[in-house]
Amino acid sequence: MRKSKGLLIDITRCVGCGECSRACAVTNHLPEEEATELSATHYTVVQSYNNDQTYVRRMCMHCEQPTCVSACLVGAFTKTETGAVLYDESKCIGCRYCMQACPFEVPRYEWTSLSPRVQKCKMCYELVAAGGQTACSEACPVEATVFGDRDELIKEARRRIDENPGEYIDYIYGLHEAGGTAVMFISNVPFEELGFPMNVPKNPIPELSWRVLSQIPKYSVAAGVVLFGINWITKRRTEVARFEAEEKQKQELHN
Numbered sequence: 001m002r003k004s005k006g007l008l009i010d011i012t013r014c015v016g017c018g019e020c021s022r023a024c025a026v027t028n029h030l031p032e033e034e035a036t037e038l039s040a041t042h043y044t045v046v047q048s049y050n051n052d053q054t055y056v057r058r059m060c061m062h063c064e065q066p067t068c069v070s071a072c073l074v075g076a077f078t079k080t081e082t083g084a085v086l087y088d089e090s091k092c093i094g095c096r097y098c099m100q101a102c103p104f105e106v107p108r109y110e111w112t113s114l115s116p117r118v119q120k121c122k123m124c125y126e127l128v129a130a131g132g133q134t135a136c137s138e139a140c141p142v143e144a145t146v147f148g149d150r151d152e153l154i155k156e157a158r159r160r161i162d163e164n165p166g167e168y169i170d171y172i173y174g175l176h177e178a179g180g181t182a183v184m185f186i187s188n189v190p191f192e193e194l195g196f197p198m199n200v201p202k203n204p205i206p207e208l209s210w211r212v213l214s215q216i217p218k219y220s221v222a223a224g225v226v227l228f229g230i231n232w233i234t235k236r237r238t239e240v241a242r243f244e245a246e247e248k249q250k251q252e253l254h255n
Contacts, residue, residue: 004064004083005128006150006182007137008157009057011189012167013144016055018046023139027124040110043121044136049194054187056194057136057145060085060106060121061174062182065204071101076118083150083182084123092118103178103200123182150182157186179204 018034024044025032035042037058044059066085069077076091077098087098087107098118099107110116124134132138137147146153154175161168173191174184177200185191192198 003149003151004081004182005123005147006062006083006153006184007123007134008146008148008153009183009185010144010146010160011054011056011185011187011194013142014046014055014057015142015144016046016048016052017141019139019141020057020136020145021045023135024121027127027135028122038106038108038120040108040113040117040119043119047195050189054189054194056185058106059136059183060123061104061178062121062123063178063204064180064182065178067101067103067178068098068107071097073097080125080129082123082125082128084125084128086122086125087118087120089117103197150184153184157184160186176202178202 021035021042021044022032024030025042028043030041030043035045036047038045044057047056047058048054049056062083062085064079064083066077066079068085069079073095074091074093076088076093078086078088080086094116096107096109096118099105099109107118107120109118124132124136128134133147134145137145140146146156148156154172157172157175161170161172168186168188169190171191172184172186173196174181179202185196187194
């Protein structure tokens with residue numbers, strides 16, 4: 001059985017050179033231009049904080065139990081054996097629930113395309129499935145992004161934190177968020193100061209939904225599911241509309 005792969009991103013080592021995003025663009029045949037926000041043509045970007053003293057990569061977190069997979073009505077998203085979460089455009093019906101379901105707000109939509117798709121990092125699935133590593137980790141000149149088995153990356157993150165007291169905060173972001181993610185970060189700056197969402201549930205979000213439903217008495221399950229569904233859809237429509245408006249505005253400004 002193949003071990004789940006992942007990425008460990010050490011924020012203390014990142015120098016903001018952008019080689020990771022350029023390698024991603026080349027590998028995925030995307031425009032080789034600088035950007036600071038994720039978009040349908042930028043699967044990973046580097047953002048600066050603290051007057052260019054700290055650099056942070058943004059990309060799909062590839063959750064261990066992805067909410068985008070559970071939210072997709074037609075199975076367009078799948079969690080693969082390599083750890084990557086993939087998207088199949090041939091199955092997509094354009095509902096874009098995946099965009100709102102993601103606790104990290106990663107998937108982006110091709111607003112300007114006549115045949116729009118959802119786009120995001122694929123964690124170089126084809127390269128990894130063939131025994132290689134991701135383009136971003138291979139391109140990083142200072143090993144700020146390291147590729148490997150997720151279990152080994154957790155040990156390496158723990159080792160760096162324990163052996164360098166005072167140089168890191170004692171926290172591995174992605175170890176438990178949303179039940180764990182394939183992409184993990186360690187840092188010398190509190191994550192909340194770097195724009196990381198800190199209110200993401202520690203349990204897998206699909207599992208939380210199931211627990212709530214399983215506690216409802218059987219005789220009221222049907223009615224409860226209907227009400228839950230109505231509320232969920234209503235809330236999603238409102239949130240998706242807001243999110244989509246923001247994304248569309250960003251795309252228009254970018255173009």
